[in-house]
Amino acid sequence: MTRRPPTLSDVARRAGVSYATADRVVNGRAGVSEKATRSVHAAIEALGYVRNVAAANLSQQRVYRFAIVLPAGSNAFFRRVRDLFAEAASRLLPDRISLSIESVEAFDAEALTTRMAALAAARVDGVAVVASDDPQTAAAIAALRARDIPVLTLVSDVPGSQRNAYVGIDNVVAGRTVGRLIRMAHGGRKGRVLPVVGALSAHDHAERLSGMREVIGGAFEIAPVVEGRDRFELVETLVGKALAEDPAITAIYSAGAGNAGLVRVLDALPPGSARPYAFLHELVPHSRRALEEGLIDVIIDQRPEEEVARVIEYLTLLADRRELLRTDPIVPTIFVRENLPQTRADALEQAG
Amino acid sequence: MTRRPPTLSDVARRAGVSYATADRVVNGRAGVSEKATRSVHAAIEALGYVRNVAAANLSQQRVYRFAIVLPAGSNAFFRRVRDLFAEAASRLLPDRISLSIESVEAFDAEALTTRMAALAAARVDGVAVVASDDPQTAAAIAALRARDIPVLTLVSDVPGSQRNAYVGIDNVVAGRTVGRLIRMAHGGRKGRVLPVVGALSAHDHAERLSGMREVIGGAFEIAPVVEGRDRFELVETLVGKALAEDPAITAIYSAGAGNAGLVRVLDALPPGSARPYAFLHELVPHSRRALEEGLIDVIIDQRPEEEVARVIEYLTLLADRRELLRTDPIVPTIFVRENLPQTRADALEQAG
DNA sequence: CCAGTGCTGATAGACGTCTATCAAAATTTG
């Protein structure tokens, strides 16, 4: 029925050369005539030979060692990312993949550079890093690549750098998506949108806002942007003030973090009053609860599960010197109250 | 630095038994005293031993042979599923996983049973099947399980059966999600929804409708359901007629297939007239185009990419007699014009 | 014709697991 996949011995036999020569060809070692090289390649083609990666790794006792560098601190989103990587690490044990999950102070390019130099020295097989887009970081990435270590940027890209790929969403796309939903929620009527960001100087937040602006078009007014520093107390104060002073606001788009504060403001609104539509980023415990309780309307999520899976897929491929087939950005996912994924607790209850 | 993962020899040494005994324990062969069994298990625990699956498979020349049984015919959604499996098959070649993608006439329980019996006889390592929920199919699944062959139901579940897991969306959830979006699009105003299905007798379509009904609540009217047999000509005729006769319709929810016909009706509406909101299932070329052109508003997609990935993940785990960690349903994904994923053509252009 | 060079072939051992076999212990049974 299913016949045995061809081995390199089969290839050698078919090419009329010895195993040693065939091996020299596939492993790119010197000392093979052009003629022999060609006939080996022809045999590979003809037999559809694919190297048995498992056997190859076994013979070299290969253990993939990947490093994941995440910002330190307690942001709910990165806690989730960290948890997902930790879970992946234990799942990947049988596949001889070891993930070292490291923390570096956010926005500290100096510390990040030091850490990445250490990883280069440790000769890891690949690195995924959440970095900000600055020249020093780009240089650190280049240093790793110079040592032939693959590098992925995660969540936030460093476009000019030599990273092999970016794993994350396109923030303009995310903003446009929110824009569309804002329009939909207003059903052709005019509206006034309150944008909330961490800081306007933050690349990603600004991109999200501009994407949103692009789509909502001229029928909408945009209130002065609230900069909440991603801190929930500040967000609470500023948004509370904005809503009180500007009763014309029909929708809030929070492009950054600190949304616990936003939710508190919404929760404290007098029951009878018209609640503005609210659009938030990232599915985390408190945003989920707010969506379930109807305090907010939509969560745009960058699917860290998928990001984690892709990071591992890409790093493994790159470590094997195989090609990345697709490197399209992650698509931002829209969650409403009804299509929330099961929580771990639900899943356990269902199973037990 | 990273030290060599423990092997079974290490376990044996630590347990104070021979390799042969340790091997007997881990492979559940008979003839080992309880005491030896216990000390081997203790050593496994202490060393954190995990069997090297690659080496194990190598030693047995193991090739995973999985069968994917899809409905024959030219439905755009299943064409997409088929393509995704075909692509996965070539990608999985180096991992010694062979997928045989088979077609069986849709709704033909007899043919399906025959095919599944053949798979049982061929002793495949796992089967994923798109089946309808009837006793004969359930029996065929049971027959496979009796031979210790894992079975997954795909896209459409057979709840009473002995399938190991279901990979697909919960259709009630999908319907509820659409309900929420319909409400959102109407922004608090009343509306009248035209439901379009293949047939009301189809489980999944009915579930989607009832989910939608649940959420939109009493403020909405529901027009008589159009049954379009999933055939685009019929859908075109019937929906065209319904819209012409019922100008109060503000939204269309098509829970089934044949949407090319629906799109043609919308495209043919006089330019000035108010177009009803339109909600469709499954991202396929023609629905994508309609969304890009603004003829429809939302596509609910069951992410066949994720389904395919899960099928392979689950089948591999089950074939290795490992446990399935999570078997939560796939979450239906909302696509609007702005968060459509890149097409293959886009990706190629970008790369080249 | 000899030395040097470039290419090729043969082969051995390692990786970790599985299967199998045989002999030697340890234990139970009569």
Next chain:
DNA sequence: CAAATTTTGATAGACGTCTATCAGCACTGG
């Protein structure tokens, strides 16, 4: 206590690849 049975140990060969070594061949240039 001897016989039968159960348990254990030792070991060999296979899986497909990688690395390494060594010998032999066909050339080239002098």
